[in-house]
């Protein structure tokens with residue numbers, strides 16, 4: 001829940017409709033792109049690990065290391081926001097399977113998150129309004145039922161697949177698509 005007044009989602013929404021090929025609860029979601037700072041095998045990256053939860057959620061774990069510090073011994077808030085961007089994006093991408101990018105991301109930092117602690121993040125689909133997809137998440141300290149340290153709410157906007165080839169790296173995108181075809185991942 002945000003500390004800023006205002007209803008969430010801020011517009012009238014439809015209930016989210018899971019993609020027919022959405023992975024089942026309990027599925028380990030693995031790495032969606034090896035060079036992703038959030039989940040890839042990137043030095044100093046967040047190495048988020050996610051799986052599908054019940055009730056249209058994705059459960060992620062992020063362990064804070066010295067590479068993620070802001071103040072000595074404490075996680076940098078910007079990197080915590082990054083972890084939530086990844087967790088929310090994973091819920092959108094895996095459960096709805098609609099190509100989308102973050103349009104807006106807001107975070108409430110409620111407790112300090114020390115180096116060595118693990119955030120248990122639960123991201124849930126809140127609803128959709130046309131191309132707009134509303135998602136939110138809570139991150140709990142050191143246990144799935146630990147105290148909430150960070151909360152986030154995001155608006156993802158559905159885009160055409162050409163968004164990524166036009167603005168990103170088309171060759172890397174094609175290599176990624178090829179790898180997914182080989183692994184028989186349905187788009």
Ligand SMILES: CCCCCCCCCCCC(=O)SCCNC(=O)CCNC(=O)[C@H](O)C(C)(C)COP(=O)(O)OP(=O)(O)OC[C@H]1O[C@@H](n2cnc3c(N)ncnc32)[C@H](O)[C@@H]1OP(=O)(O)O
Nearest residue numbers: 032085086089090093094101102103104130132155157159
């Ligand atoms: C298996 C796979 C796993 C996949 C797992 C993936 C995990 C990775 C997660 C990381 C995700 C990222 O970080 S993505 C990277 C960071 N984000 C970006 O780079 C996005 C940059 N921004 C853009 O490209 C653009 O602004 C867009 C696409 C967001 C929107 O542009 P557009 O397509 O022209 O659409 P536009 O008309 O402006 O907006 C559409 C609707 O959204 C609303 N809207 C847009 N932005 C906002 C906003 N900030 N706040 C409020 N509302 C907004 C508009 O008012 C409009 O509402 P209405 O008029 O319809 O009512």
